[in-house]
Amino acid sequence: MPPSEHSPNWDNLYREKTTPWDKGAPAPPLLEWIGANPSQIGGRVLVPGCGLGHDVRALAALADVTSVVGLDLSPTAVALAAEFSKVGRESYLTGDLFALDDAHLGTYDWVWEHTCFCAIEPSMREEYVRAVHGSLKPGAGLLGVFYLDPYDDEHQPGGGPPHGCSIGELSERFERSDRFRIEESFVPTRSYPGREGLERLVRMRRL
Ligand SMILES: C[S@@+](CC[C@H](N)C(=O)[O-])C[C@H]1O[C@@H](n2cnc3c(N)ncnc32)[C@H](O)[C@@H]1O
Structure with a gap:
């Protein structure tokens, strides 16, 4: 199923430099998790x-990581x-x-999720779970920071991305699909300014 026609034109946003999500630095919850779990990601x-x-670059700097593929729909983002x-x-x-592409299927040891799940149309979430599951080797890890509550005065549920989710929905989509088992879930202590307490760091095992 193709992305919804209501999705933003991501490439245009990068070309116009309308990228408020880009903080110019790795996600603090990723750095927090790596700091607490050295040598886990490889x-x-x-x-x-x-x-x-x-x-991508924060992960590529880790000693046990042999390759990191940063995938994005936007050619402009990829070029930058x-x-x-x-x-x-x-x-x-x-x-x-x-x-x-088939060459990526079942080949990854880890997926790092950060603001992709909340960027896609909620109607595509089942596809997301299927796609990420398909990219991972059996027993591999999915580590992600999920934006539970991205809403503010200007942006409410039903508007464009970021789209929020609940812990219950994560369990429903990832675990009850029998594709993943959630092994760790907590509110990170480190977040970008403005996201404190609104995110959840979740580590899952691909079944
Ligand atoms: C909110 S941005 C977050 C980008 C980056 N993770 C960050 O935090 O700076 C969402 C990104 O997901 C990309 N994206 C959306 N749908 C995608 C898809 N189906 N496949 C690959 N990338 C996608 C967009 O182009 C955009 O760069």
Whole structure:
């Protein structure tokens, strides 16, 4: 199923530099988790919806990571990401998570999720779970920071992205699909300013 026609034109937003989600630095909850769990993330990592790739480079700097693929629908984002100095075995790819090439299927040891799940139309969430599951090896890890409550005075549920979710929905979609088991879930102590207490760090095992 293609992304909804109501989705933003992400590439236009990058070309216009209308990218309020881009904080110019890796996601603080990712750095928090890596700090508390050194040497846990290794092998081949996929970062769907990587934008300018700040998280990709943070992951590529880890000793046990052999490759990180930052995937994004927007060719402009991918081109901008590739302009950053290389830190490890990272690469960037223009592509659609929902139409992953066969060469990516079942090949990843980890997926790092950050503001891709909340960016897609909620009607595509089942597809998201299927796509991420399909990219991972059996027993591999999905680590993600999920934006539970991204709403503010200007942006309410039913508007455009970011779209919120609940812990119950995460369990419903990921666990009850029999595709993942949630093994860790907590409110990160480190967040970008304005997101404190609104996110949930979740680590799952691909079944
Ligand atoms: C809100 S932005 C977040 C970007 C980045 N994670 C960050 O925090 O800076 C959402 C990103 O997801 C990308 N995206 C949306 N749908 C996608 C899809 N189906 N496949 C790959 N990337 C997608 C968009 O192009 C955009 O870069």
